Amino acid sequence: MSQEEVGVDLETSLGYLLKEASSALRAAMEEVLRPLGMNVTHYSCLELLAQRPGLSNSELARGAFVTRQTMNVLLKSLERDGYVTRATEAPVGKALPTRLTPAGRRSLEKASAAVRSVELRMLSGLTAPEQSDASRILRSMIHSLRADNEEA
Amino acid sequence: MSQEEVGVDLETSLGYLLKEASSALRAAMEEVLRPLGMNVTHYSCLELLAQRPGLSNSELARGAFVTRQTMNVLLKSLERDGYVTRATEAPVGKALPTRLTPAGRRSLEKASAAVRSVELRMLSGLTAPEQSDASRILRSMIHSLRADNEEA
DNA sequence: TGACTCATGTCAGTATTCTGACATAGCTTG
DNA sequence: CAAGCTATGTCAGAATACTGACATGAGTCA
Numbered sequence: 001m002s003q004e005e006v007g008v009d010l011e012t013s014l015g016y017l018l019k020e021a022s023s024a025l026r027a028a029m030e031e032v033l034r035p036l037g038m039n040v041t042h043y044s045c046l047e048l049l050a051q052r053p054g055l056s057n058s059e060l061a062r063g064a065f066v067t068r069q070t071m072n073v074l075l076k077s078l079e080r081d082g083y084v085t086r087a088t089e090a091p092v093g094k095a096l097p098t099r100l101t102p103a104g105r106r107s108l109e110k111a112s113a114a115v116r117s118v119e120l121r122m123l124s125g126l127t128a129p130e131q132s133d134a135s136r137i138l139r140s141m142i143h144s145l146r147a148d149n150e151e152a
Numbered sequence: 153m154s155q156e157e158v159g160v161d162l163e164t165s166l167g168y169l170l171k172e173a174s175s176a177l178r179a180a181m182e183e184v185l186r187p188l189g190m191n192v193t194h195y196s197c198l199e200l201l202a203q204r205p206g207l208s209n210s211e212l213a214r215g216a217f218v219t220r221q222t223m224n225v226l227l228k229s230l231e232r233d234g235y236v237t238r239a240t241e242a243p244v245g246k247a248l249p250t251r252l253t254p255a256g257r258r259s260l261e262k263a264s265a266a267v268r269s270v271e272l273r274m275l276s277g278l279t280a281p282e283q284s285d286a287s288r289i290l291r292s293m294i295h296s297l298r299a300d301n302e303e304a
Numbered sequence: 305t306g307a308c309t310c311a312t313g314t315c316a317g318t319a320t321t322c323t324g325a326c327a328t329a330g331c332t333t334g
Numbered sequence: 335c336a337a338g339c340t341a342t343g344t345c346a347g348a349a350t351a352c353t354g355a356c357a358t359g360a361g362t363c364a
């Protein structure tokens with residue numbers, strides 16, 4: 001276990017820890033969503049629509065961190081199953097606003113409660129100030145990563 | 153943008169921020185690894201083998217946060233391309249130790265440097281104490297998420 | 305106005321990862 | 335010792351997400 005630190009040390013790397021935490025969160029979410037017949041992307045899409053009604057396919061894709069092609073496939077299945085409705089004509093440009101149906105809203109309610117309980121579990125060992133720190137630190141990481149991405 | 157907070161508020165949710173940060177990190181890593189003909193899982197596997205030579209397929213899978221079936225597919229391609237070698241017989245049990253070849257080690261060197269630069273970029277806006285906080289907070293999140301996963 | 309750029313929706317094909325299943329090796333336990 | 339349990343490697347098929355490509359609508363600018 002003692003190596004001469006050539007590259008990234010997985011034991012102490014914040015990048016690795018970030019991936020580990022994200023992976024654990026995703027697994028925990030999948031576990032509670034599975035009994036509800038949902039996966040994480042599914043849930044993310046509905047949650048986005050609940051909080052920001054009328055989002056377009058591309059906007060939903062960005063919010064759920066998938067490509068717009070992937071979101072397009074998902075939206076079709078959600079529309080087929082009666083959870084969302086999409087405008088048939090674009091009010092402006094090509095973007096088609098999407099909205100939750102009552103069925104979609106009902107389905108989301110249980111999922112949202114389940115996900116919230118997972119998030120509370122995740123934060124159960126942290127004090128309020130630590131949670132504030134976490135928020136600030138994560139935002140800084142995101143900002144730094146994106147800033148240099150755009151330069152390149 | 154002002155909703156009555158029924159479920160998880162995406163603007164302030166630490167779960168969403170975690171996903172966002174992880175997604176940004178992954179994208180940044182993919183970007184620097186692509187010119188080297190590697191993806192993140194690819195790199196993770198080689199990095200794990202560099203730091204812990206002789207890991208088995210299942211151990212590598214856990215370390216890279218994928219299933220052992222997925223890692224098996226990856227290992228086959230890495231072996232075919234001459235980056236790793238796998239024992240043909242299990243010294244104990246069924247686990248087949250895997251090791252980097254010189255070619256694999258050479259390939260990893262550039263990738264490791266690229267990934268390290270991404271990680272430094274991610275941390276560029278944080279002080280040393282903040283980085284310590286981040287480490288402690290992420291470990292706490294991971295622990296809390298896993299603890300209740302096993303109970304269930 | 306006309307050319308250019310950008311964002312969007314969508315189709316098609318590919319790549320990646322997952323779940324399910326089976327056989328085998330080692331350990332534990334009655 | 336035999337049975338049960340766990341971990342591993344592997345095969346097959348399904349689900350998921352991606353890249354590439356094309357057409358269209360809106361804004362910019364010479």
